[in-house]
Amino acid sequence: MTRYFFLFLLLLSTAALADDGSRLWLNYDLIKDAKQRESYAPFTKFIAVSSDNQTLKIATEELQTGLQGLLGKKVTILKTATSTGGILLNVNQNAPSSANISNEGYEIYAEKGNIVISSKSETGVLYGAFELLRAIQMGKSLAKLSITSSPKVKIRMLNHWDNANGTVERGYAGSSMWKWNELPHRIDPRYVMYARANASIGINATSINNVNASSRFLTAEYLEKIKAVADVLRPYGIKVFISVNFRSPRTLGGLKTSDPLDPEVRKWWNDKTKEIHQYIPDFGGYLVKANSEGEPGPQDYGRTHADGANMLAEAMRPFSGIVIWRAFVYNADPNGDRFKEGYAQFKPLDGTFDPKVIVQVKNGPIDFMPREPFHPMFGAFPKTTLGMEFQITQEYLGQSTHLTYLAPMFKECLDTDTYAKGQGSTVAKVIDGSLYNAQYSLMAGVANTGSDVNWCGHPFNQSNWYAFGRLAWDHTLSSEQIASEWIRMTLTQTKQTEQKISDMMLKSHPIYVSYTYPLGTSHMMGESHHYGPEPWLAKSARPDWTSVYYHRADSIGLGFDRTGKLSNALQLYSPEVQQKWGNPEQCPLDYLLWFHHVPWSKKLSTGRSLWDELCVRYYDGPVQVGNLQKTWESLKANVDPEIFENVKGRLKIQEKEALWWRDACVLYFGEYSKMPLPKPLTPPQRTLNEVKKLVEIYHLR
Ligand code: GCV
Numbered sequence: 001m002t003r004y005f006f007l008f009l010l011l012l013s014t015a016a017l018a019d020d021g022s023r024l025w026l027n028y029d030l031i032k033d034a035k036q037r038e039s040y041a042p043f044t045k046f047i048a049v050s051s052d053n054q055t056l057k058i059a060t061e062e063l064q065t066g067l068q069g070l071l072g073k074k075v076t077i078l079k080t081a082t083s084t085g086g087i088l089l090n091v092n093q094n095a096p097s098s099a100n101i102s103n104e105g106y107e108i109y110a111e112k113g114n115i116v117i118s119s120k121s122e123t124g125v126l127y128g129a130f131e132l133l134r135a136i137q138m139g140k141s142l143a144k145l146s147i148t149s150s151p152k153v154k155i156r157m158l159n160h161w162d163n164a165n166g167t168v169e170r171g172y173a174g175s176s177m178w179k180w181n182e183l184p185h186r187i188d189p190r191y192v193m194y195a196r197a198n199a200s201i202g203i204n205a206t207s208i209n210n211v212n213a214s215s216r217f218l219t220a221e222y223l224e225k226i227k228a229v230a231d232v233l234r235p236y237g238i239k240v241f242i243s244v245n246f247r248s249p250r251t252l253g254g255l256k257t258s259d260p261l262d263p264e265v266r267k268w269w270n271d272k273t274k275e276i277h278q279y280i281p282d283f284g285g286y287l288v289k290a291n292s293e294g295e296p297g298p299q300d301y302g303r304t305h306a307d308g309a310n311m312l313a314e315a316m317r318p319f320s321g322i323v324i325w326r327a328f329v330y331n332a333d334p335n336g337d338r339f340k341e342g343y344a345q346f347k348p349l350d351g352t353f354d355p356k357v358i359v360q361v362k363n364g365p366i367d368f369m370p371r372e373p374f375h376p377m378f379g380a381f382p383k384t385t386l387g388m389e390f391q392i393t394q395e396y397l398g399q400s401t402h403l404t405y406l407a408p409m410f411k412e413c414l415d416t417d418t419y420a421k422g423q424g425s426t427v428a429k430v431i432d433g434s435l436y437n438a439q440y441s442l443m444a445g446v447a448n449t450g451s452d453v454n455w456c457g458h459p460f461n462q463s464n465w466y467a468f469g470r471l472a473w474d475h476t477l478s479s480e481q482i483a484s485e486w487i488r489m490t491l492t493q494t495k496q497t498e499q500k501i502s503d504m505m506l507k508s509h510p511i512y513v514s515y516t517y518p519l520g521t522s523h524m525m526g527e528s529h530h531y532g533p534e535p536w537l538a539k540s541a542r543p544d545w546t547s548v549y550y551h552r553a554d555s556i557g558l559g560f561d562r563t564g565k566l567s568n569a570l571q572l573y574s575p576e577v578q579q580k581w582g583n584p585e586q587c588p589l590d591y592l593l594w595f596h597h598v599p600w601s602k603k604l605s606t607g608r609s610l611w612d613e614l615c616v617r618y619y620d621g622p623v624q625v626g627n628l629q630k631t632w633e634s635l636k637a638n639v640d641p642e643i644f645e646n647v648k649g650r651l652k653i654q655e656k657e658a659l660w661w662r663d664a665c666v667l668y669f670g671e672y673s674k675m676p677l678p679k680p681l682t683p684p685q686r687t688l689n690e691v692k693k694l695v696e697i698y699h700l701r
Helices: 002-017 034-043 054-071 122-137 189-200 220-236 263-279 305-316 338-349 407-414 427-431 459-473 479-490 495-516 575-582 589-595 610-634 641-673 688-700
Strands: 046-048 076-078 087-091 106-111 114-119 146-149 155-159 205-207 239-244 285-288 322-326 357-362 386-391 442-446
Touching: 034 054, 046 054, 054 087, 054 122, 054 220, 087 122, 106 122, 114 122, 122 146, 122 189, 122 479, 155 459, 189 220, 189 459, 220 239, 220 263, 263 305, 285 305, 305 322, 305 338, 305 357, 357 442, 386 407, 386 427, 407 427, 407 459, 407 479, 407 495, 442 459, 459 479, 459 495, 459 641, 479 495, 495 610, 495 641, 575 589, 610 641, 641 688
Parallel strands: 046 076, 046 087, 087 114, 155 205, 155 442, 205 239, 239 285, 285 322, 322 357, 357 386, 386 442
Antiparallel strands: 106 114, 106 146
């Protein structure tokens, strides 16, 4: 009997240890340090909230759940404080320093033995509640706590590329988390978890369907379903947007045209917009991909992007919602440069967009490459509100098998100076609206969520969702701080373990770039699935879907000359940026081949020739992945066993695939450079043909 009892206890403790990742960064595991737990006791005797508002109820319950987990005690909820030593939730339009904080901002401070969370809005209090829980998890003392925080960007949004049939375009974590076949009747509990996770990092908007949009999402049947989702997300401060198909007036409304200047078409959108508001009174608005990659748009009728966007903005005029119009457009011109397309099509329209329109621009001019220079539009549209589009899902960044922490990449773009209004005109200041005093501001991230139990596939991919939200709230946060928060809340409470994992994360993006796209190369991935290397890809439906279009390897050298001879794309940037990147001798190596065709034997600032430097980087990548594996192995006893094994397996795959990239690129480019590998590097064990076959196998899968 006793033996069985012990076995039962053992099983119980193992079960408690195993973490399937489903709780994301909200696991609220007990703080192991009893002293630390005790230090919070004087301020966590109760939670006081006087209102029955649903958002405040959620904030209160989140605090109660969080404190129960972290401190191992049940904290009572009161209507009014009867003594000191509690957490007071206040919605207060006239708080002392509230002039400095926006509606969604909050203050948290210690006062008369209590901790006060105060905001002008209920959502602000909810954000403050999450911040307090974060502060506790980060081990901060509450005795003198004083935090004031306001979001820098107004619309902090996830873009889901989820389809009605349950698939996710560029999704690597299972199928769609939205169960369209069940809605509106069954509300999957994961919607609530999704809302909590987003609110915890300040995300306040979500577009629920793919930008390659089906008109179906505008039918009454789907509006009922979307309403059900919106009702769940609303109390968490999250507004729902719909991606729309521009041809909907024809396909859905039975009209002869979808011409944005046609009165009947305009009426159709006006009526549809009114109808949507009957379901969702606080509807966020429309997200539109038009005249891009085969999607319909106003150009089909000889109209401009502004004509299309302004028509939708007019329909939205009676309401609070907005129109987000994507700038990701490019024509198949074999002699053109895709780099310039978005700029060329939109620049003449600067100043013609309705104030309710935000033009959403990808961080770089091509397409979410692992490293891109910032999109030149960011420095050149003083009369248009531009929003940022980052990709959280790792289409080109190792999908679900490579550990790649993206905060440094997001920040690299945000912190770059466009010089649009002189020094200090960073991309961040363009998109947070401060540079041009914009009414709206937007940072969107293409979501990496799916039906996988841990939401994001690779356990570390969760950190990119987290990092995106934190940066959308405050782009001045450092990648180190964000990593540290995520690790503490998700993986460990031990400083030493945290530091080791943080080190892995901070090195991960440079490592990935080193074995895939070193020195400013781009777009050499496998055709259509975008996984693994295919630098030899020379034929596709469009020239700008091949690899050779981008790397321009020949017997002389490598890289796309954008300084004038092949393309004058560099001129789209301000003179200061042109100066930084225009001279191959001074251009930072990370961007070199984005702008220059460099001879193989040209000596770089590292002292090595281009060829040698390329090889050194391709070879260093897999070695560094080996180091990541070693560090992870050393943490076996310190992290949850399920997460440990999961990451360990994925690192193994990453190592194999890093070698795949290395061999493919070194063998392929070697045919052009005709130079030997620099010593002491030894040639790959396989031939280029053998490596090419690996790609074929992938295609067959
Ligand atoms: C939603 C890239 C992706 C497409 C995506 C497109 C876009 O081309 O490969 O899957 O389509 O970007 O951003 O619209």
